[in-house]
Amino acid sequence: MATADRSREIIHLELGARSYDIHIKRGLLQDVGIELTRLRCSGKVGVVTDRNLAAHYLKPVARALKAAGYGVVPIVLPPGERTKTLRSIGTVMDALVEARFERSSTLLALGGGVIGDITGFAAAIYQRGIPFVQVPTSLVAQVDSSVGGKTGVDHPKGKNLIGAFNQPRGVLIDPATLRTLPEREWIAGLAEVIKYGVIEDEVFFEYLEQHMPPILTLSDAPVTQIVKRSCEIKARVVSEDEREADRRRILNFGHTIGHALESLGGYRGLIHGEAVAIGMVYEADLARHLGFCDQAVVTRLRTLIAAAGLPVRMPNVPFRALWDAMQQDKKVSAGTVYCVVPERIGSVRIVPLAKEETRAWYATIRTGTTGSRQRSSIRKQPR
Ligand SMILES: NC(=O)c1ccc[n+]([C@@H]2O[C@H](COP(=O)([O-])OP(=O)(O)OC[C@H]3O[C@@H](n4cnc5c(N)ncnc54)[C@H](O)[C@@H]3O)[C@@H](O)[C@H]2O)c1
Numbered sequence: 520m521a522t523a524d525r526s527r528e529i530i531h532l533e534l535g536a537r538s539y540d541i542h543i544k545r546g547l548l549q550d551v552g553i554e555l556t557r558l559r560c561s562g563k564v565g566v567v568t569d570r571n572l573a574a575h576y577l578k579p580v581a582r583a584l585k586a587a588g589y590g591v592v593p594i595v596l597p598p599g600e601r602t603k604t605l606r607s608i609g610t611v612m613d614a615l616v617e618a619r620f621e622r623s624s625t626l627l628a629l630g631g632g633v634i635g636d637i638t639g640f641a642a643a644i645y646q647r648g649i650p651f652v653q654v655p656t657s658l659v660a661q662v663d664s665s666v667g668g669k670t671g672v673d674h675p676k677g678k679n680l681i682g683a684f685n686q687p688r689g690v691l692i693d694p695a696t697l698r699t700l701p702e703r704e705w706i707a708g709l710a711e712v713i714k715y716g717v718i719e720d721e722v723f724f725e726y727l728e729q730h731m732p733p734i735l736t737l738s739d740a741p742v743t744q745i746v747k748r749s750c751e752i753k754a755r756v757v758s759e760d761e762r763e764a765d766r767r768r769i770l771n772f773g774h775t776i777g778h779a780l781e782s783l784g785g786y787r788g789l790i791h792g793e794a795v796a797i798g799m800v801y802e803a804d805l806a807r808h809l810g811f812c813d814q815a816v817v818t819r820l821r822t823l824i825a826a827a828g829l830p831v832r833m834p835n836v837p838f839r840a841l842w843d844a845m846q847q848d849k850k851v852s853a854g855t856v857y858c859v860v861p862e863r864i865g866s867v868r869i870v871p872l873a874k875e876e877t878r879a880w881y882a883t884i885r886t887g888t889t890g891s892r893q894r895s896s897i898r899k900q901p902r
Pocket residue numbers: 569571572575598599600603630631632633634636656657658659660663664665666667668669670678679696697698699700701704791
């Protein structure tokens with residue numbers, strides 16, 4: 520699916536009139552002005568970013584945009600999930616009105632998933648929609664959030680409750696930006712990368728098994744390879760089911776338990792990728808318990824996740840609390856909890872979970888009868 524023009528990988532996301540390309544190239548940030556011209560963006564560019572990213576990249580990005588003739592309006596927000604609010608959308612709207620942005624002006628998201636989600640939603644609603652371009656800088660954003668068009672913000676009662684499907688005009692990925700990403704964020708992003716192997720591609724999973732040491736030291740070739748393959752898989756799944764009616768739900772592998780753990784930690788204990796890592800191990804173990812896969816799948820997955828430096832142990836959470844938190848998840852429809860379970864590495868299916876069966880499985884984990892799993896508290900997660 521990807522085509523390479525020498526050092527550049529291009530992945531096409533086919534969505535009819537909303538189709539676009541994902542470009543992956545080291546040093547692409549320096550060329551962002553030329554890239555926006557190629558994407559037929561005109562007029563002013565609002566660069567939405569956070570303070571961490573601004574310190575590293577705002578100057579070179581602004582310089583590149585100005586050199587290509589764009590008027591640049593930086594909009595710098597505080598970093599972190601707590602910024603993903605309607606209030607930040609208000610801040611962006613104020614800046615756009617103040618700078619007299621028009622329908623033809625462009626927003627550029629320079630940052631992680633938080634900035635991408637905010638910017639995409641702001642672009643969806645300012646004057647009923649203006650173009651936006653994603654320049655993702657975290658691993659999560661490069662392999663997941665910048666691709667697929669889900670945008671939005673959190674509500675005090677839940678994550679991502681307010682938003683819109685809004686596809687960008689293009690996605691520009693410079694893997695070199697990952698070098699300044701904090702290590703914990705980098706490793707957390709690997710959980711989503713591993714997820715793609717499980718849901719779609721055993722060969723990719725094997726690649727990860729074989730290349731984890733150079734990946735962890737951020738070697739150029741394997742990093743570009745994992746970003747590229749992850750984008751290809753996400754692009755294919757999204758192009759088959761843009762609005763998550765069915766197939767796109769396989770991207771939620773690890774997230775039924777993962778989101779529950781995240782919400783039980785009050786969004787503070789585990790970061791998203793870490794919660795998803797634990798979720799993948801235990802959803803696979805649940806799948807084994809229910810007879811969908813064999814123990815080898817669980818063991819292989821747990822081994823790879825641990826090799827990436829991600830946590831693999833369920834924190835000390837009572838079943839009732841976990842089940843209640845799983846009910847809050849958006850994937851619950853009509854009171855039934857659906858879960859993505861592996862049949863083997865590279866193939867998953869979506870199944871409804873029965874509470875009593877899930878409780879029986881959970882009891883085997885808590886007593887340690889299914890293997891080496893032990894109890895640990897949320898704070899003591901090994902990394
Ligand atoms: N839209 C989607 O489909 C989708 C998919 C997955 C996740 N998400 C959303 O994405 C968000 C998580 O994204 P995230 O993990 O990127 O979080 P984030 O945007 O908060 O970034 C994590 C931290 O890393 C910093 N950072 C990012 N890139 C950096 C770089 N290159 N150098 C130095 N620091 C850098 C940020 O400032 C931040 O402090 C969540 O809000 C989640 O809901 C959305």
